[in-house]
Amino acid sequence: MTIAVEDPLEILPVTLELRALVTVLAGLNGVGKTRLLKQIQRSAGDPARLISLHELCAWLYRLIEERPDLEEATEEVDPLEVDQEITLDAVRSIVGRGYTEIRWYAIAFEDSPFAPIVGEDVIPFFVVSDGDTEYSLADMGLGELAAHVLLWTLWYVREKSDLLLLLDEPDAYFPPRSREPLLDHIATVAATRQQAFVLTSHSREVIERALQHSDVLSYLGRVDGKVVLTTVAEEVREIVQQVLYPRAHVELVAWVEDESAHALATALLARLDANTLDRLALYWAKGTSDLTEMRARLPRPATHPRQLEFAFIVDGDEAPPAARTGLWPAVALPGGLSPDELFQKFAPLAAGTLSALLGRTPGFIGAMLAKVEGLDPHDWTNDLAAQPGLDRSQVLRALAEACLDGDKEGVLIEEFRGRLSGSGLRTFSAM
Template identity: 25%
Template sequence: MGAFSVKRIRASDHWRRVVAPRNNRPLRLISLEYSGLLGLGDGKIPLHPVLTVICGANGVGKSTLLTACRLCIDFENAATRSKSRHGSCKIELSLAVSNGNQHNFKLDTGIHTKPDDIEFPVYRIDAGEEWFRIKNLVRNEENWQEVLDAVDPRVLNPGDLNRLSYLTQKTYSECLVYEIEDFAGLPTFPYVEVKVNGTQYKFEEMGAGEGALFLMWWHFDRIQHPCVVLLEEPETHTTGHSQRALMDCLAEQCESRVCSIVTTHSTEIISHVPKECLRLFVRNGNNVDVTQSPNNSLLGMTLGVDVRAELLVLVEDRCARELGKEILRRYRPDVLSNVVFKDVGSNDVVCANGKVFPPVEFLNILCLLDGNERGNFDILDGVKRPVEFLPSNLAPEEFLWQYCESKKAQIAEALDSDAATVNAILASINGFDHHDWFCDLASRLGISYERLLAVLLRIIVSVEAEIAEACQELADGIALHVKSN
């Protein structure tokens, strides 16, 4: 029985073991290579060893990929349906077994070859389509009650009811599951009757989302290990909560003995799945480009995925905030969209553990202090949150002023201005409070605060190797604290 836990607190453990699987797993996927495949053309997809989630726009070839996988590893069941469409293509799926040896399943212009002595079940699940098929079958069958009377139903126990409630967000007090075999030439399928808040209803009376989730639970409960599970857009008809819950349940299935390939265009699923498991499909003429572990910026541009912040960086003021953001933008743009910078007024407040920003679920917090605070043990004493420092041993405003004075010609060239004008403006603000001068300089130059800071940083790191190295180290240090990284 493939029962699964639904405790949210354990979900992160399941995902951790999916991302970094054991080498002695019974099955580990490697890659899928194809040529002449309708809808995909020619290409090779590196697969995650345990769970690969294929995302992309409609019509990009996600469903074709599942068909190709099934043609390779479940040829007898798939050939009658798909051989005519893909009879001229070549497909090769590579996987490894527990001893680490690689084996290849091949389909070459209709001829199928597979390794000797390697057998495992393959499940292709499209729960949304399956629910509609069962509903229509039941409604069109005049003697359906007679069919049910011939089957002893399974009465679900409280644990199974809780699992279903976790998926559907409904509280079931009773559930009967009839497993219908040898009916109308179809494979075994379930039929259920449930009771919620005293109201009893049947499978065909459910909404499409609830029915599809029941089917997912039923399939997960029955699968034999080890196996490969191919899921076709499991988000169909379901809410964001249920989509995330379903992927957590799949992660538990995949934790030890199941490999799975999932197609989706759900932003909820894409945002929930670790980047290591994602493969982004983008149409390129007759072929498809595949991006392994796409970053959030690319997902946002191509699919409109709303990126959830995963790291809160506390800084003293605006200058520290914009300098930190610009360093990250220059050196680690892959995590920039996951990071929020917040200026809180002073370095003392930055280090005030739990008083200003208590722990937040799914969000790390990092203290980013000015460079002149290095060695200030009065501030650092007792700090429990991780701490990083801005470049140099100066406050960021003093650090920037130092280079404004010495790099006037480079600043003028970068701003398409002349050195005399830049010199005059700098002279006019000389002596201003160090918290005010940068804002005034940007205003008098007629550019934004952010652009001026970007220009200055570009000039500084181009001539100061030590500062460039320090910026790289800071960006990498920030990236280490991003939860999904």
């Protein structure tokens, strides 16, 4: 299928050739991906339906604030009979929750923003059960809501095989682990229902997954002020591998004491210099004794060519071992406290960060924090990480980010910067 693109500014490609049912348009921010989708919609006419998750989710959130009684409307309609294998299992996979029940509804609503897409004046409503907890879309975080909205919309137009569905960065609201199953679901829908998809993305997971299939990935760039489309597979692969996501060489292997320390160290390093994480392999051990023993068994040669370095990162409540000739350095995390103590001290001060990263409402986060109030730091962290429906590593990452956001003065980051720059390691010399 070849689409003629009409562009009044004459900066977009004049045609777009769709050589597969799913086309992924990759490109940096600001290159013109969204503009191209909108012009495709105008040029292709009725079969083209533009789905902007950002606008749809924002509209639903506003509606819920204005109409807190909206759930009552579900009492007047039956739940939709949605297929389990293709759709509902995909929701579980993308969201990352083992819902025990999913109920989707279509509620009549005048001037619905979904009408241009699905062809009816209806809006979605969702109710799910996660273990013993039942909640509706009003209590969903943005990532969870976006998954339900997108898959509900795709399911609702399942009978229209001639559609060209245009998705503007649908992966932007999902964590990395959810992006590949999202693209897999879109591919399944396209093949099963013979619908064509064009989606834009600058997500590494989606782009590298698209590279595995012929004629799926194209690259949008700018040359002399005009948007240029690269479609030759070899050229696209070269751009992705050498320009977008060049392979980094590991320069430093480091160990921390445990999983909490790993989450905190990763968050700190990302704030100091995100590029450092591409050159670092970071692992966690089983406590201080492990680090001490490994450090003693990994001597530092006097004539080491410095192509690969090693380091040991101890908790902040412990004094790092003194520097010794012939041993790799030990660096302490900042704050003078253990990671769990830092989480307990600072993370509640940035509950909004926890809400955003865990995809839970502020009320849910407040209830979580109230439930663990008064526990010792280790149990406090472990109980939060054991919340039903939440992944432990996801919770620890969220606690680490919230901890740094709660440290309003940025003392922890600057303290860690000083310790790294004074470690004598080449990897951190520029800090």
